Amino acid sequence: MKKLLLFIITLMLFVLSGCVESTKEFSFEEESIKLQLNEVKPLPLKLTNLSLKDLSFSFSNEGIIDISGDAIIPLNIGTTTVTATYDNQTDSIVVEVTPILPSLEVVMDVLEIGQTVKLNLTNYNHEDFNWEVSNPEIIELASNFIIKALEIGTSTITATHKTDPLIKNTITIEVIPYRPVLSASINVLRVGDKSQMVITNLDMTGYSQEDYNWEISDESIISLDENYIVTGLKLGEATIKISLKNNPKSFRTYSFKVVEPTDKKTPLNEPAEGPLIIELENVQGLVQAGESFEVNIVGGNSLYNYHWLVDDMSIARVTENGLVLGAKAGRTKVYVESKEKTKDGKPLTRGEFTITVEGTPNVDYRNRIVEIGLAEEGYVEEGPDNENKYGVWYQYENVAWCAIFVSWCANEAGIGTDIITRYCLCSEAVRWFQKQGNYKFRGEYEPITGDIIFFQSGGNISHTGIVVDCDGTYVYTIEGNTSNSVRQRTYRLTDTYIHGYGVPNYPEYNPEK
Numbered sequence: 001m002k003k004l005l006l007f008i009i010t011l012m013l014f015v016l017s018g019c020v021e022s023t024k025e026f027s028f029e030e031e032s033i034k035l036q037l038n039e040v041k042p043l044p045l046k047l048t049n050l051s052l053k054d055l056s057f058s059f060s061n062e063g064i065i066d067i068s069g070d071a072i073i074p075l076n077i078g079t080t081t082v083t084a085t086y087d088n089q090t091d092s093i094v095v096e097v098t099p100i101l102p103s104l105e106v107v108m109d110v111l112e113i114g115q116t117v118k119l120n121l122t123n124y125n126h127e128d129f130n131w132e133v134s135n136p137e138i139i140e141l142a143s144n145f146i147i148k149a150l151e152i153g154t155s156t157i158t159a160t161h162k163t164d165p166l167i168k169n170t171i172t173i174e175v176i177p178y179r180p181v182l183s184a185s186i187n188v189l190r191v192g193d194k195s196q197m198v199i200t201n202l203d204m205t206g207y208s209q210e211d212y213n214w215e216i217s218d219e220s221i222i223s224l225d226e227n228y229i230v231t232g233l234k235l236g237e238a239t240i241k242i243s244l245k246n247n248p249k250s251f252r253t254y255s256f257k258v259v260e261p262t263d264k265k266t267p268l269n270e271p272a273e274g275p276l277i278i279e280l281e282n283v284q285g286l287v288q289a290g291e292s293f294e295v296n297i298v299g300g301n302s303l304y305n306y307h308w309l310v311d312d313m314s315i316a317r318v319t320e321n322g323l324v325l326g327a328k329a330g331r332t333k334v335y336v337e338s339k340e341k342t343k344d345g346k347p348l349t350r351g352e353f354t355i356t357v358e359g360t361p362n363v364d365y366r367n368r369i370v371e372i373g374l375a376e377e378g379y380v381e382e383g384p385d386n387e388n389k390y391g392v393w394y395q396y397e398n399v400a401w402c403a404i405f406v407s408w409c410a411n412e413a414g415i416g417t418d419i420i421t422r423y424c425l426c427s428e429a430v431r432w433f434q435k436q437g438n439y440k441f442r443g444e445y446e447p448i449t450g451d452i453i454f455f456q457s458g459g460n461i462s463h464t465g466i467v468v469d470c471d472g473t474y475v476y477t478i479e480g481n482t483s484n485s486v487r488q489r490t491y492r493l494t495d496t497y498i499h500g501y502g503v504p505n506y507p508e509y510n511p512e513k
Contacts, residue, residue, distance in 0.1 A: 022049045023048060023049060024048065024049045024050050024054075024086070025048045025049075025050070025089060026045060026046060026047050026048065026050055026055065026084065026086060026089065026091065027045075027046050027091050028044055028045055028046075028084070028091050028092070028093040029044040029045065029046050030044045030093060031093065031094065032093060032094040032095070032096065033072070033093060033094075033095050033096070034095075034096045034097075034098060035072065035074055035095070035096075035097060035098070036074070036097070036098050036099070036100050036101055037074050037076075037077060037097055037098070037099060037100050038074075038100050039074060040071050040072065040073060040074075041071070041072050042070055042071060042072070043067060043070050043071065043072055044093070045070070045084070050086060052069065052070060054086055055084045055085065055086050056084070056085045056086075057082055057083065057084055057085075058082075058083045058085070059080045059081070059082055059083075060080050060081040060083075061078055061079065061080040061081075062080075063075055063076055063078075064076055064077075064078040064079065064080040064095065064097055065080060065082070065095050065097060067082070072095060074097040075097075076097065077097050077098065077099055077166075078096075078097055079094065079095070079096045079097070080094075080095055081093070081094050081095075082094075082095055098166070099164065099166050099167045100123065100167070101167065101168070101169045102121055102123065102124050102129060102159045102161070102167065102168070102169045103121065103122045103123045103169070104119065104120070104121060104157070104159060104169055104170070104171040105119075105120045105121075105122060105171075106118065106119055106120070106147065106171065106173070109171065109172065109173055109174065110173075110174045110175075110176060110249060111139075111147070111149035111173060111174070111175050111176070112149060112175070112176055112177065112178050112179050112250065113149050113150070113151065113152065113175060113176075113177065113178055114148075114149060114178070115148075115149050116146050116147060116148045116149070117146070117147050117173075118145060118146055118147075119141065119145040119146070119147050119157065119171070120145075121145075121159065124161075126145060128161060128162055128163075129159040129160060129161055129162060130159070130160045130161075130162055131157065131158070131159055132157070132158045132160070133155055133156075133157055134155050134156040134157075134158070135153060135154070135155035135156075136155070137150060137151055138150055138151050138152075138153040138154065138155040138173075138175055139155045139157075139173050139175060141157060147173060149173070149175040150175070151175060152175050152176060152177060152247075153174075153175055154172055154173065154174045154175070155172070155173055155175070156170050156171070156172045156173075157170065157171050157172075157173065158170045174249075176247055176249045176250045177205060177206075177207070177244060177247055177250045178201060178204050178205045178250070179250050179251065179252050180199045180201065180202075180205065180212060180242055180244070180250070180251070180252045181199065181200045181201040181252065182197065182198075182199060182200070182240075182242065182252050182253075182254040183197070183198050183199075183200045183331060183333075183354050184196065184197045184198075184230065184254060184256070184354065185280055185283060185284060185285035185353060185354050185356075186278050186280065186285075186352075186353050186354075187254070187255065187256050187257065187352070188256075188257050188259060188275045188276070188277055188278070188351065189222070189230070189231075189232035189256060189257070189258050189259070189277075190232055190258065190259065190260065190261065190277060190298070191232050191233065191234060191235070191258060192231070192232060193231070193232045193258075193277075193279075194229050194230065194231050194232075194283045195229070195230045195256070195283065196227075196228065196229055196230075196283050196284040196285065197224070197228045197229070197230055197240065197254070198228065198331075198356075199212070199242070200331055207244065209228060211244060211245055211246075212242040212243060212244055212245065213242065213243050213244075213245055213248075214228075214240060214241075214242050215240070215241045215242070215243075216238055216239075216240055217238050217239040217240075217241070218236065218237075218238040219238075220233060220234060220236075221233055221234055221235075221236040221237065221238040221256075221258055222238045222240075222256050222258065224240065229283060230256060232256070232258040233258070234258060235258050235259060235260065236257075236258055237255060237256065237257050237258075238255070238256055238258075239253050239254065239255045239256070240253065240254050240255075240256070241253045257275065259275070259277065261277055261298050261299045262299065265299075266338070266340050266348060267340070268301060268302070268305050268340060269301040270297075270299075270300055270301050270302075270305050270306075270338060270340065270348075270349070271297070271298075271299045271300065271349055272348065272349070273349065274348075274349035274350050274351065275349070275350060275351050276297055276298075276300075276336055276338075276349050276350060276351025277297070277298035277299070277351070278295055278296070278297060278298070278336065278351050278352070278353045279295065279296040279297075279298060280293075280295055280353060281293050281294045281295070284356060285353060285354050285355050285356055286355075286356050286358065287316070287324060287325075287326040287355060287356070287357055287358075288326055288357070288358055288359045289326040289327060289328050289329060289357050289358065289359045289360050289361040290325075290326060290327075290359075290360075290361025290362055290363040290414070291325075291326055292323050292324060292325050292326075292414075293323075293324040293325075293326065293355065294323065294324070295322055295324060295353065297322075297336070297351070303321050303322025303323075304320060304321050304322070305338065305339050305340070306322065306336050306337060306338055306339060307336070307337045307338075307339060307347070307393075307395060308320075308322060308334060308335075308336060309334070309335040309336075309337065310332055310333075310334050310335075311332045311333045311334070311335075312330060312332040313327075313332075313411075313416060313417040313422060314327060314328060314330075314416040314417050314418035314419075315327055315328055315329075315330035315331070315332040315355075315357050315416065316330075316332050316334070316355050316357055316414075316416075317410075317411045317412075317413075317414050317415070317416070318334060318411075319411065319412050319414075320389075320393050320408075320411075320412070324355055325413075325414025326355070326357035326358075326359075326361070326414070327357065327361065327414055327415065327416035327419075328357060328360070328361070328416055328418075328507075329357055329358055329359060329360070330356075330357055331354060331355070331356045331357070332354070332355055332357075333352055333353070333354050333355075334352065334353055334354070334355055335350065335351075335352050336350065336351040336352065336353075337349075337350050338350070339392075360507065361414075361507050362507075362508075362509060362510055362513050363414070363507070363509060364509045364511070365413060365414075365415050365419070365450065365504075365506045365507070365509070366448070366449045366450025366506055366509075367449060367450065368413045368414075368415075369409050369410060369413040369415060369420075369450055369466060370449055370450060370466060370467075370468050370478065372409045372412045372413050373405075373409045373466045373468075373478035373486075374468070374478055374488075376405075376409075376478075376480075376486045377478065377486050377487060377488060378485065378486065378487075379480075379485060379486040380484060380485040381484045381485065385398045386398050386399055386400060386401055386481070388401055388480075388481075390404045390405050390408045390480060391404055393408055393411075394407065394408070394424060396424055399424070400481055401480055401481045402426070402463050402464050402465065402479060402480050402481040402482070403423050403424050403425060403426050403428075403429060403464050404424050404480070405465075405479070405480025405481060405486065406420070406423075406429075406452060406464055406465065406466060406480070407420075407422045407423055407424070408480075409466060410422070415504070415506075419504045419505060419506060419507075420452065420502070420504050421433075426454055426455075426461040426462060426463060426464045427460070427461040429452070429454070429464065429502060430454055430461050430499070430500070430502070432502075433452070433502035433503070436505070438502060438503045438504065438505060439500055439501070439502055439503070440500055440501045440503055441499070441500040442493070442494075442495075442496075442498040442499060442500055442501075443493075443494070445500075445501060445503070446470055446472065446493065447467045447470050447475055447501045447503075448467065448470060449467060449468060449469055449470075450466070450467065450504065450506065451466075451467040451501045451502065451503055451504070452464060452465075452466060452467070452501065452502035452503075452504065453465050453466070453467050453475065453477055453498065453501055453502075454498075454499045454500055454501070454502065455497050455498060455499055456496075456497065456498075456499040457497070461499055463479070463481075463482075464479070465477040465478060465479030465480070465482075465489065466478050466479070467501070468488065470493070472493075473492065473493060474490050474491065474492055474493065475490070475491050475492075475493055475498070476488065476489075476490050477489045477490075477491070
């Protein structure tokens with residue numbers, strides 16, 4: 001009986017609950033909204049147990065907007081109050097329709113001093129506006145609408161339409177101090193390997209390394225000591241972020257990998273997987289100008305099996321056998337690429353390191369380049385179609401190679417490309433020496449050891465070599481690609497085959513030092 005009574009009560013409650021209507025209400029989620037004449041925005045309306053069809057809308061100013069579904073459609077510039085009604089409920093929102101504002105766009109609005117960025121106006125013509133810079137000492141707006149950062153601070157650019165001042169917009173640019181530029185002697189380490197980190201543009205920033213916060217993303221993978229030397233701790237990847245203490249927006253990151261050497265080998269017995277692990281003669285990657293610096297590829301067989309590509313060849317050169325030669329003070333990155341290729345022709349493995357050169361060289365470069373050239377005498381092409389080792393080094397094969405031979409000799413001598421340009425076309429080198437003011441025509445100059453000689457044929461610069469000596473009547477040379485080989489040659493100074501001489505501006509050499 002009790003169970004039956006409980007069932008009847010439950011049934012009655014269920015029936016009664018179905019007879020009670022759910023609460024129906026609505027409200028605008030914002031007091032006002034602004035949109036441009038070309039914009040469509042959703043109606044910010046919250047509905048409870050209602051749909052938009054249940055509401056009626058009225059406007060204080062007709063013709064300013066229309067409502068289509070849940071969207072506000074602008075019709076004309078102006079302001080109107082929209083009132084929504086359901087039964088005895090009402091709520092309202094103010095809608096303002098503005099002119100189509102100029103769209104001011106830059107790819108970045110935080111610039112460092114000296115940096116530039118283009119200001120784009122995407123929906124009007126620039127000339128239809130007056131342009132005003134709030135702080136012209138901070139940024140400059142050029143006539144071609146390039147913004148240049150001048151001083152630290154913020155500045156606002158305002159564009160106002162010449163015929164309708166309501167059509168205006170602004171963009172704010174922040175100028176921060178120079179961002180630090182980071183460098184490390186190596187960035188691929190084994191456990192226990194070390195690398196020197198430096199900020200390379202401190203002179204430009206005006207700060208010291210102590211003015212920055214140094215953060216490591218994972219201190220279990222690498223460590224950083226008080227001398228900014230990074231040590232590999234365990235396998236993995238980690239990033240060092242440095243940011244200026246008084247302006248954290250001025251920051252930079254640098255990534256390190258801690259790896260194990262691969263056991264896999266190529267047919268030349270070189271590491272078959274990268275990245276290559278580079279060992280340097282010292283942790284700083286430091287070499288004196290005019291001196292050499294040894295590197296090693298962990299697990300490698302012969303450094304000759306790699307191409308050595310230097311970012312700035314006026315600072316350092318690397319011989320075909322991987323010996324680094326300092327040329328002048330500075331810092332440059334060196335990229336190492338396997339001569340062995342993948343199926344799609346790319347280097348099988350790669351690596352990189354950074355060299356810092358200090359001091360000035362005291363080297364007899366004139367005689368050094370000649371000695372290197374003479375040591376190659378007797379070399380003969382290794383096959384048809386100009387096959388030779390110099391083209392392999394230059395990575396420009398099966399071409400006439402007299403110019404490449406001179407470039408190879410300059411590289412092996414450690415001569416920077418600001419002294420002798422790296423060239424594969426004779427005419428290019430003549431133009432380069434002329435631009436330097438260091439070119440002498442036949443008959444106006446008597447060459448000396450270490451000069452670069454150029455020959456002509458049919459009105460074109462056609463051949464080149466290195467001056468070994470001159471006795472006032474004859475000039476003696478060492479040349480590549482002469483009778484398909486490297487040979488010495490002799491010419492009268494009056495020989496019309498001679499076009500002229502490039503006179504390299506070698507650093508001063510003092511044999512007493």
